[in-house]
Amino acid sequence: MARIVMKFGGTSVADLDRIRNVATRVKREVDAGHEVAVVVSAMSGVTNQLVKWCSDLSPLHDAREYDTVVATGEQVTIGLLSIALQTIGVDARSWQGWQIPITTDGAHGKARVEEIDGSRLVSAMGRGQVPVIAGFQGIGPEERVATLGRGGSDLSAVAIAAAVKADRCDIYTDVDGIYTTDPRIVPRARKLPAVAYEEMLELASVGAKVLQTRSVELAMKQKVRVQVLSSFEDRPGSMVVDEDEIVEQPLVTGVAYSRDEAKVTLRRVPDKPGIAATVFGPLADANVNVDMIVQNLASDGTTDMTFTVGKADVPRAREVLEKERASIGYAEVLADPEVTKISIVGIGMRSHAGVAATMFKTLAEKGINIQVISTSEIKTSVLVGAEYTELAVRALHTAYGLDAPA
Amino acid sequence: MARIVMKFGGTSVADLDRIRNVATRVKREVDAGHEVAVVVSAMSGVTNQLVKWCSDLSPLHDAREYDTVVATGEQVTIGLLSIALQTIGVDARSWQGWQIPITTDGAHGKARVEEIDGSRLVSAMGRGQVPVIAGFQGIGPEERVATLGRGGSDLSAVAIAAAVKADRCDIYTDVDGIYTTDPRIVPRARKLPAVAYEEMLELASVGAKVLQTRSVELAMKQKVRVQVLSSFEDRPGSMVVDEDEIVEQPLVTGVAYSRDEAKVTLRRVPDKPGIAATVFGPLADANVNVDMIVQNLASDGTTDMTFTVGKADVPRAREVLEKERASIGYAEVLADPEVTKISIVGIGMRSHAGVAATMFKTLAEKGINIQVISTSEIKTSVLVGAEYTELAVRALHTAYGLDAPA
Numbered sequence: 001m002a003r004i005v006m007k008f009g010g011t012s013v014a015d016l017d018r019i020r021n022v023a024t025r026v027k028r029e030v031d032a033g034h035e036v037a038v039v040v041s042a043m044s045g046v047t048n049q050l051v052k053w054c055s056d057l058s059p060l061h062d063a064r065e066y067d068t069v070v071a072t073g074e075q076v077t078i079g080l081l082s083i084a085l086q087t088i089g090v091d092a093r094s095w096q097g098w099q100i101p102i103t104t105d106g107a108h109g110k111a112r113v114e115e116i117d118g119s120r121l122v123s124a125m126g127r128g129q130v131p132v133i134a135g136f137q138g139i140g141p142e143e144r145v146a147t148l149g150r151g152g153s154d155l156s157a158v159a160i161a162a163a164v165k166a167d168r169c170d171i172y173t174d175v176d177g178i179y180t181t182d183p184r185i186v187p188r189a190r191k192l193p194a195v196a197y198e199e200m201l202e203l204a205s206v207g208a209k210v211l212q213t214r215s216v217e218l219a220m221k222q223k224v225r226v227q228v229l230s231s232f233e234d235r236p237g238s239m240v241v242d243e244d245e246i247v248e249q250p251l252v253t254g255v256a257y258s259r260d261e262a263k264v265t266l267r268r269v270p271d272k273p274g275i276a277a278t279v280f281g282p283l284a285d286a287n288v289n290v291d292m293i294v295q296n297l298a299s300d301g302t303t304d305m306t307f308t309v310g311k312a313d314v315p316r317a318r319e320v321l322e323k324e325r326a327s328i329g330y331a332e333v334l335a336d337p338e339v340t341k342i343s344i345v346g347i348g349m350r351s352h353a354g355v356a357a358t359m360f361k362t363l364a365e366k367g368i369n370i371q372v373i374s375t376s377e378i379k380t381s382v383l384v385g386a387e388y389t390e391l392a393v394r395a396l397h398t399a400y401g402l403d404a405p406a
Numbered sequence: 407m408a409r410i411v412m413k414f415g416g417t418s419v420a421d422l423d424r425i426r427n428v429a430t431r432v433k434r435e436v437d438a439g440h441e442v443a444v445v446v447s448a449m450s451g452v453t454n455q456l457v458k459w460c461s462d463l464s465p466l467h468d469a470r471e472y473d474t475v476v477a478t479g480e481q482v483t484i485g486l487l488s489i490a491l492q493t494i495g496v497d498a499r500s501w502q503g504w505q506i507p508i509t510t511d512g513a514h515g516k517a518r519v520e521e522i523d524g525s526r527l528v529s530a531m532g533r534g535q536v537p538v539i540a541g542f543q544g545i546g547p548e549e550r551v552a553t554l555g556r557g558g559s560d561l562s563a564v565a566i567a568a569a570v571k572a573d574r575c576d577i578y579t580d581v582d583g584i585y586t587t588d589p590r591i592v593p594r595a596r597k598l599p600a601v602a603y604e605e606m607l608e609l610a611s612v613g614a615k616v617l618q619t620r621s622v623e624l625a626m627k628q629k630v631r632v633q634v635l636s637s638f639e640d641r642p643g644s645m646v647v648d649e650d651e652i653v654e655q656p657l658v659t660g661v662a663y664s665r666d667e668a669k670v671t672l673r674r675v676p677d678k679p680g681i682a683a684t685v686f687g688p689l690a691d692a693n694v695n696v697d698m699i700v701q702n703l704a705s706d707g708t709t710d711m712t713f714t715v716g717k718a719d720v721p722r723a724r725e726v727l728e729k730e731r732a733s734i735g736y737a738e739v740l741a742d743p744e745v746t747k748i749s750i751v752g753i754g755m756r757s758h759a760g761v762a763a764t765m766f767k768t769l770a771e772k773g774i775n776i777q778v779i780s781t782s783e784i785k786t787s788v789l790v791g792a793e794y795t796e797l798a799v800r801a802l803h804t805a806y807g808l809d810a811p812a
Contacts, residue, residue: 016462053486056422058493065492068500069485072478079475080459083467094474098504099549143505 002167003125004029007039007135007157011174012231013077014044016084022231023084025172026130030090035125037164038092039135039157040081042073059315063108067137067147071097074134074153082132092130095121097137098145102156106140107287110149112214113138113156118163125164133160154215162222169219169226170237171211176230177238178203178210180402181255185393188403195253196243202345202379203256216240243347251355252346252400255393261291261308263339263371263383264317268331269305271298278328279305279321286320288313292341292374292383302331306372308383311337339371340389343381344396356380362399368392408573409531410435413445413541413563417580418637419483420450422490428637429490431578432536436496441531443570444498445541445563446487448479465721469514473543473553477503480540480559488538498536501527503543504551508562512546513693516555518620519544519562524569531570539566560621568628575625575632576643577617582636583644584609584616586808587661591799594809601659602649608751608785609662622646649753657761658752658806661799667697667714669745669777669789670723674737675711677704684734685711685727692726694719698747698780698789708737712778714789717743745777746795749787750802762786768805774798 006029008022022040029036041047050070054061078094085092100120104111121131135153140146148155154171161169176191178200183189195203197220200211210228219226219240229237243249269275280290293307309317314335321333349355359380363370368391372383384392397403412435414428428446435442447453456476460467484500491498506526510517527537541559546552554561560577567575582597584606589595601609603626606617616634625632625646635643649655675681686696699713715723720741727739755761765786769776774797778789790798803809 016459019463050482053422053482054489057425057486057489061489062492065485065488065500067485068488068502069482072481075478075481076456076459076475079471079473080463082471082474083460083463086468086471087464094471096474096551145502 001033001035003035003164005037005039005157005161005164005166005169007153007169007171008041008231009153009171009173010041010044010047012172013040013081016080018231019077019080019084022081022172023088023090025231026085027088027090030130037121037125037131037133037160037166038081039133039153039160040074040077041135041153043077046073046076060319064140064144067108067145071134071137071145071147074136078132078134085130085132090130091128092132093124095131095133097134098139098143100133102138102159104138104140104146104148106144106146108140108144108146110287111138111140111146113148113159113218116159116163118160118165121160122164148214152212152214154212155218158215158219158222158224158226161224162218166224169224171226171228172231173210173228174230174232175210175228176233176235177228178240178254180253181393181397182257185390186397186403188406189397190402190404192238192253194239194241194246196246196347197240198243198378199253199345199347200240202343202376203254211240246347249348250346250401251348251352252344252402253348254345255396255400255402256343256345257389257393258341259386259389260310261339261341261383262311262314262335262337263306263308264314265334265336266305266321266328266330266332267334268302270329271301271303275328276305278324282320282324283309283317286316288317288320292372292381294372308339308341308372338386339383340386340392341381341383342389342392342396343379344400345379347378349378349380358399359396362395363392366391366395407439407441409441409570411443411445411563411567411570411572411575412578413559413575414447414578414637415559415580416447416450416453418578419446419487422486424637425483425486425490428487428578429494429496431637432491433494433496436536443527443531443537443539443566443572444487445539445559445566446480446483447541447559449483452479452482466725470546470550473514473551477540477543477551477553480542484538484540491536491538496536497534498538499530501537501539503540504545504549506539508544508565510544510546510552510554512550512552514546514550514552516693517544517546517552519554519565519624522565522569524566524571527566528570554620558618558620560618561624564621564625564628564630564632567630568624572630575630577632577634578637579616579634580636580638581616581634582639582641583634584646584660586659587799587803588663591796592803592809594812595803596808596810598644598659600645600647600652602652602753603646604649604784605659605751605753606646608749608782609660617646652753655754656752657754657758658750658808659754660751661802661806661808662749662751663795663799664747665792665795666717667745667747667789668717668720668741668743669712669714670720671740671742672711672727672734672736672738673740674708676735677707677709681711681734684730688726688730689715689723692722694723694726698778698787700778714745714747714778744792745789746792746798747787747789748795748798748802749785750806751785753784755784755786764805765802768801769798772797772801
């Protein structure tokens with residue numbers, strides 16, 4: 001007997017038939033003698049509608065009210081899935097974040113889980129009841145509902161798996177595992193049987209939208225064994241595990257891309273010490289995440305500073321920068337959403353030189369201009385014009401020998 | 407300066423434009439120097455969708471999970487309206503039932519409010535903040551969300567008005583007041599400037615769907631002055647007040663009808679003492695409300711027993727009656743949803759004889775068969791075939807002199 005947390009994403013609970021299908025899968029694990037807790041997302045499309053309503057009312061809406069609105073999507077699913085489970089004879093009960101409780105830091109819209117009291121869930125499972133838990137939500141200060149940010153249901157699942165000391169956290173989704181790249185772009189992409197936490201982290205952060213970044217960080221920290229698998233097929237998925245468990249390390253494990261970022265350029269910033277802090281301090285205070293940063297060489301005492309932020313954060317970033325215009329002293333803010341970040345990822349890069357050089361050469365051969373570069377120990381990312389996305393991903397996938405045999 | 411609770415129903419918040427319109431109305435009261443709290447329903451249509459999902463999964467679903475699902479409708483509206491208010495410069499914050507808290511008896515799906523702690527709301531209003539409160543919901547045992555039953559947002563509004571000692575509770579709806587009957591059926595129906603609590607109670611309970619029954623009971627008990635008015639027009643509505651305030655009492659104030667009930671007949675029930683308790687006890691235990699009851703004269707030691715229940719309760723009533731079949735000992739259960747209850751209501755009926763006789767005579771002249779009769783001090787109701795609804799209402803409206811001058 002094992003204790004398993006099963007997590008189902010939006011497409012897996014998109015309508016009543018799929019919710020019934022999820023109930024059947026849960027029942028199978030229960031019938032096998034396992035203790036099961038379930039974490040679910042909102043029905044596919046629901047969250048987008050809720051977000052749109054908030055944005056239509058005001059682009060700079062109160063994040064606490066936004067959270068109140070969007071958290072309802074998961075609440076609907078937990079109630080419906082509980083009913084579906086009861087209908088086929090499985091004892092089940094829904095749990096909202098505040099009922100457990102899942103305590104967060106209260107950074108509304110992108111809150112971090114601080115603590116989960118797993119005791120009521122463990123005791124319910126001990127009685128043979130399946131807790132059906134709303135993903136993506138917790139509670140913040142003043143008893144306000146706080147959401148964990150988009151994709152946060154994965155994080156909920158991993159955090160709950162850690163809190164109830166689950167043997168495994170199965171993330172059911174609309175793909176059947178983790179691929180070397182997006183199969184919609186590269187039909188010859190291959191499914192990976194296992195990926196290291198660290199690789200998955202880089203893949204997630206650059207947009208291989210299988211697992212949300214923070215959920216992988218948490219799994220790594222708490223040593224939660226995660227399986228990514230399809231809710232529509234009966235095949236094993238990809239395991240996300242410690243790198244020691246992975247026998248054969250390729251140089252590059254995967255090629256990822258992200259269209260979620262926009263490029264922001266501050267023109268003619270004074271080139272003086274401390275200027276970066278003047279720019280990025282206020283952005284951080286406004287909860288705007290800055291990713292890639294590049295600063296051109298100075299001429300005439302000024303420089304251009306380029307960085308990327310989430311596309312949704314552009315209005316907020318502009319607002320902050322306008323307010324700080326006097327203290328920063330720049331000439332102009334330019335924002336370009338027509339960019340894609342493309343990354344190669346692999347633990348093997350640690351011990352091999354020249355891996356990034358192959359990337360730059362491959363892109364140059366295809367005539368693709370690199371706008372920004374950033375690197376880490378196991379990843380190299382470049383920002384390119386959005387229209388080159390597919391071309392670049394395909395070329396790199398072939399260049400690193402990732403294509404499946406024809 | 408007054409303290410006002412404003413309540414907006416589903417059609418008043420049906421889309422973002424209407425939510426903005428509501429925000430403007432609230433701002434007007436705030437700008438006039440009043441302390442304002444707002445209670446809202448779900449956006450029109452949303453609750454029906456949520457209810458349908460639950461019913462489609464299982465006709466006899468867990469009421470606690472049903473509540474978890476349907477309570478989300480109001481949660482969406484409070485977040486959106488708070489954003490809309492903030493956008494036009496009104497300080498506002500959303501409140502869910504559990505956050506206030508609004509404590510109920512936990513009869514899920516039709517819970518009764520037991521206590522409202524108004525202190526946090528009063529203190530927010532004192533700071534100039536508008537509390538935007540989810541109607542229709544509170545909290546039950548084990549911190550589960552409990553809903554007050556359909557139309558329960560009116561009840562929430564009146565209960566909150568009582569809890570914060572409001573000077574007035576304005577119920578904004580899609581009609582501009584209380585009419586002598588449904589103007590869709592009788593174009594010459596007249597708007598009543600004032601109605602007594604007791605009359606309103608009878609009108610609401612028989613389906614003049616302007617105010618929910620229990621909200622009127624509560625208003626009467628707590629002496630909350632209620633105004634019913636349109637959220638789309640700028641005209642005074644109808645006040646619901648103490649009967650002493652109403653100067654001229656007509657014999658009959660209004661003609662109401664309800665299509666929400668179904669007729670249930672138990673054929674060949676043994677005619678013995680205590681049989682009514684055997685039938686209606688288990689129904690009450692299952693939270694099935696029984697309304698009109700009639701028992702035919704006995705022949706051969708058995709009798710037919712006819713009563714009405716809410717249409718939605720028919721499956722549950724059938725289930726209860728099947729289970730009690732042996733102890734009751736009836737031959738057959740028949741359910742007929744094709745009925746309408748039609749009522750005449752008026753405080754003037756107390757002191758005048760012969761008012762009901764006019765009703766029976768009028769219906770007989772139109773050839774309408776009366777299936778069940780029930781009476782109270784200020785009301786007479788009859789059950790007739792659904793196809794006679796309009797004919798009966800029009801004839802009675804004319805017979806009691808309620809038609810507006812042509």
